[in-house]
Amino acid sequence: MDMYDNRTTFAADDDGVVVVIGSGAGGGTLANELAQKGVDVVLLEAGGLHTTDEFIADEWPSFSQLAWTDTRTTMGDWRVARDFPNLPAWICKAVGGTTVHWAGASLRIEPHEFRARSTYGDLAGATLRDWPLSADDLASYYDTAEKKLNVTRTNGLPGLPANNNFKVMHAGATRLGYETCHTGRMAINSVNKDGRNHCMQRGFCFQGCRYAAKWSTLYTEIPAALQTGRVELRTRVHVARIDHDDNDRVTGVVYFDADGRERRQAARVAAVAGNSIETPRLLLNSESSRFPNGLANGSDQVGRNYMRHTTGTVWGVFDKPVEMYKGTTMAGIVQDEARHDPKRGFVGGYEMETISLGLPFMAAFFNPGGWGRGFTEAMEQYRHMAGMWLVGEDMPQADNRVTLSSEARDAFGLPVANVHYTDHANDVAMREHAYTRGAAIYEAAGATRTYRTPPYPSTHNLGTCRMSERAADGVCNGHGQSHELANLFISDGSQFTTSAAENPTLTIVTLAIRQADYIAERMRARAI
Amino acid sequence: MSDHAVSRRAFLRAGGAVLTGTLASTSGVLALIAPSTSWALELEALDAHQGATVLQFTRHVFPHDRLDDAVYALVVKDLDAGAAEDPTTRRMLIDAVRRLDEASGGEWLSRSAAEQFVQVQAMEATPFFVKVHSTAVVSLYDNDMAFAHFGYPGRKGDPGYIHRGFNDLHWLPDPPDGASGPVPETA
Numbered sequence: 001m002d003m004y005d006n007r008t009t010f011a012a013d014d015d016g017v018v019v020v021i022g023s024g025a026g027g028g029t030l031a032n033e034l035a036q037k038g039v040d041v042v043l044l045e046a047g048g049l050h051t052t053d054e055f056i057a058d059e060w061p062s063f064s065q066l067a068w069t070d071t072r073t074t075m076g077d078w079r080v081a082r083d084f085p086n087l088p089a090w091i092c093k094a095v096g097g098t099t100v101h102w103a104g105a106s107l108r109i110e111p112h113e114f115r116a117r118s119t120y121g122d123l124a125g126a127t128l129r130d131w132p133l134s135a136d137d138l139a140s141y142y143d144t145a146e147k148k149l150n151v152t153r154t155n156g157l158p159g160l161p162a163n164n165n166f167k168v169m170h171a172g173a174t175r176l177g178y179e180t181c182h183t184g185r186m187a188i189n190s191v192n193k194d195g196r197n198h199c200m201q202r203g204f205c206f207q208g209c210r211y212a213a214k215w216s217t218l219y220t221e222i223p224a225a226l227q228t229g230r231v232e233l234r235t236r237v238h239v240a241r242i243d244h245d246d247n248d249r250v251t252g253v254v255y256f257d258a259d260g261r262e263r264r265q266a267a268r269v270a271a272v273a274g275n276s277i278e279t280p281r282l283l284l285n286s287e288s289s290r291f292p293n294g295l296a297n298g299s300d301q302v303g304r305n306y307m308r309h310t311t312g313t314v315w316g317v318f319d320k321p322v323e324m325y326k327g328t329t330m331a332g333i334v335q336d337e338a339r340h341d342p343k344r345g346f347v348g349g350y351e352m353e354t355i356s357l358g359l360p361f362m363a364a365f366f367n368p369g370g371w372g373r374g375f376t377e378a379m380e381q382y383r384h385m386a387g388m389w390l391v392g393e394d395m396p397q398a399d400n401r402v403t404l405s406s407e408a409r410d411a412f413g414l415p416v417a418n419v420h421y422t423d424h425a426n427d428v429a430m431r432e433h434a435y436t437r438g439a440a441i442y443e444a445a446g447a448t449r450t451y452r453t454p455p456y457p458s459t460h461n462l463g464t465c466r467m468s469e470r471a472a473d474g475v476c477n478g479h480g481q482s483h484e485l486a487n488l489f490i491s492d493g494s495q496f497t498t499s500a501a502e503n504p505t506l507t508i509v510t511l512a513i514r515q516a517d518y519i520a521e522r523m524r525a526r527a528i
Numbered sequence: 529m530s531d532h533a534v535s536r537r538a539f540l541r542a543g544g545a546v547l548t549g550t551l552a553s554t555s556g557v558l559a560l561i562a563p564s565t566s567w568a569l570e571l572e573a574l575d576a577h578q579g580a581t582v583l584q585f586t587r588h589v590f591p592h593d594r595l596d597d598a599v600y601a602l603v604v605k606d607l608d609a610g611a612a613e614d615p616t617t618r619r620m621l622i623d624a625v626r627r628l629d630e631a632s633g634g635e636w637l638s639r640s641a642a643e644q645f646v647q648v649q650a651m652e653a654t655p656f657f658v659k660v661h662s663t664a665v666v667s668l669y670d671n672d673m674a675f676a677h678f679g680y681p682g683r684k685g686d687p688g689y690i691h692r693g694f695n696d697l698h699w700l701p702d703p704p705d706g707a708s709g710p711v712p713e714t715a
């Protein structure tokens with residue numbers, strides 16, 4: 001039997017199942033964790049199954065194979081709206097979700113970041129809140145998640161060996177006096193483990209890891225879930241709507257199958273993990289007479305507070321070759337600027353992580369719309385460049401939000417998501433600081449020139465169904481349970497109350513593990 | 529594509545024009561990977577003059593002095609294919625070439641590079657410029673000849689660089705053990 005074969009199937013009217021929507025970091029993990037506890041799960045994924053042998057070591061073809069390219073629209077001041085008006089985010093549509101493309105950087109959110117409002121104070125224009133949970137509440141779940149992902153530098157696992165790109169970062173950072181600089185905490189096997197290879201330093205992490213060295217739900221959680229015989233995976237099914245009854249209980253989900261036929265699956269519980277653009281879109285498209293503004297949207301918070309991290313890229317050009325594309329894409333990190341230190345002119349902090357792009361993506365993203373000698377001189381330096389990505393906390397704002405497009409429809413006639421984003425003054429100040437420090441690192445390592453690249457289409461999408469203590473401030477509680485429908489759960493980065501500085505996936509996985517405990521317990525107690 | 533195959537297909541296709549060139553250098557990297565030193569691009573929607581004009585225009589948008597015309601011809605190929613599919617695109621390309629020539633009082637192609645560039649700049653906001661730019665930013669940098677020119681191995685990296693120099697940079701000090709990690713023994 002193939003590792004992806006369903007060992008069980010559930011009837012469309014079986015209302016004992018938990019329906020999980022999306023098979024990425026949140027949904028894939030939740031499905032497996034529930035199955036391990038004996039809960040029956042139907043896992044619905046809009047994308048198709050692409051196994052490691054199908055991955056393509058070529059950026060554009062790989063993007064076409066795995067990324068979400070269905071139309072979305074954009075608004076707001078961010079440059080992405082001008083350069084990539086129909087591609088606000090870089091997200092996968094495939095079994096495994098964006099864990100197929102992700103780089104693997106796995107950092108815990110710091111204790112003070114869970115208390116963002118208390119720590120940073122009241123910032124004009126920002127809708128900062130404290131999370132309804134603390135670092136202590138998550139500590140043991142973070143431990144479990146780090147073990148699950150084989151995160152390097154945890155549980156006795158060695159760090160990954162330094163590649164060329166990281167050597168440049170380390171030399172510069174050390175000369176500037178930065179102290180926390182190493183090859184990162186990565187969800188990439190540094191040794192052979194769990195039947196998966198160690199990293200072979202391919203450098204195509206963003207195109208899917210052929211060696212399965214990098215953790216992805218595609219070849220970890222999902223086969224493990226199927227193995228239990230309690231999970232049915234349905235691929236190429238697009239969930240259009242979630243139904244409920246008069247007692248505000250979810251009763252099932254309506255979806256379009258691969259042939260475009262409308263189907264319904266009954267549900268005891270529904271968990272939405274479509275990533276922070278599709279999750280609010282689905283709730284908004286599920287409006288009803290009881291929920292005229294969208295399901296679970298009595299607070300009017302569904303879709304609001306969209307966060308994408310304050311990001312940017314710095315490239316350093318050197319006399320001698322670097323060949324940054326050789327080896328892990330995120331090959332190392334400087335963490336000294338991740339602290340909260342308002343003396344720098346902004347609240348929150350940022351991480352500096354190496355990045356590399358292949359030549360095709362370099363041309364597309366280096367300076368979108370750029371042309372002429374300035375552009376081509378930079379491209380000519382490709383082999384001599386080192387790269388780092390800056391990723392920091394961005395401020396939640398009520399009007400940075402996902403709404404339904406009033407015009408654009410998808411293949412099923414459903415309104416598509418419109419993503420509106422404008423930087424907060426804090427984001428602008430942080431990005432400027434980060435660009436300057438990033439350039440300083442490369443200059444300290446001997447760069448003859450540095451370049452700034454603006455933020456890419458969002459790879460981190462957060463906050464659109466945020467957790468909150470009070471129902472009026474958000475969409476779900478600290479377990480991701482909707483404030484309004486007890487058997488509706490938010491199971492992805494949409495739950496984040498604030499973005500924190502760290503790459504989000506380790507926390508998404510951690511929350512999913514914790515949520516599975518909670519759902520199983522509530523089901524046993526017959527509370528849902 | 530051999531010259532023979534090209535000429536035969538050009539012959540069979542009534543009205544099809546052919547854009548041809550010879551690799552500027554027969555000793556460079558391109559010569560190693562190109563099937564032949566002369567190249568020919570069969571055009572479907574544009575004539576040879578239009579094709580040559582669009583090629584030169586692209587050279588101004590993305591000027592890489594030592595990047596061979598054979599690579600820029602790939603951009604023309606994609607634009608031409610777009611024009612063959614869509615009459616609006618075809619009209620836009622043909623009109624733009626005509627306007628360039630008119631503004632030059634003859635052939636824009638026969639003007640000096642500096643004079644040509646003035647026209648290119650003047651067209652920056654036009655749909656034609658945007659079309660050339662958005663096509664070229666993909667086609668020009670997403671092919672084996674460009675990979676060879678810029679020094680990017682592309683698919684050749686698929687097996688991994690663990691035995692092929694992922695850490696071969698020696699002009700800076702190596703990070704200490706704590707900052708790095710061991711190369712796996714099984715590698």
Ligand SMILES: Cc1cc2nc3c(=O)[nH]c(=O)nc-3n(C[C@H](O)[C@H](O)[C@H](O)COP(=O)(O)OP(=O)(O)OC[C@H]3O[C@@H](n4cnc5c(N)ncnc54)[C@H](O)[C@@H]3O)c2cc1C
Pocket residue numbers: 021022023024025026027044045046047090091092093094095096097098099101102103104105106206237238239240273274275276278279282330459460461491492493494503504505506508
């Ligand atoms: C290039 C890149 C690099 C990254 N690197 C890092 C990193 O180093 N560290 C880090 O922490 N994070 C990284 N990320 C981000 C990380 O991938 C995401 O945070 C994470 O995958 C989000 O998990 P998720 O469960 O919210 O959504 P996803 O993993 O995106 O999964 C959502 C799934 O839901 C499916 N879906 C959506 N709508 C529907 C619907 N209506 N019906 C059915 N299915 C649906 C989608 O097809 C998709 O498969 C990176 C992302 C990218 C693109």
Ligand code: SF4
Pocket residue numbers: 188198199200201202203204205206208209210211212213214327328329688
């Ligand atoms: S560098 Fe390592 S993690 Fe990335 S694709 Fe290659 S083997 Fe996988």
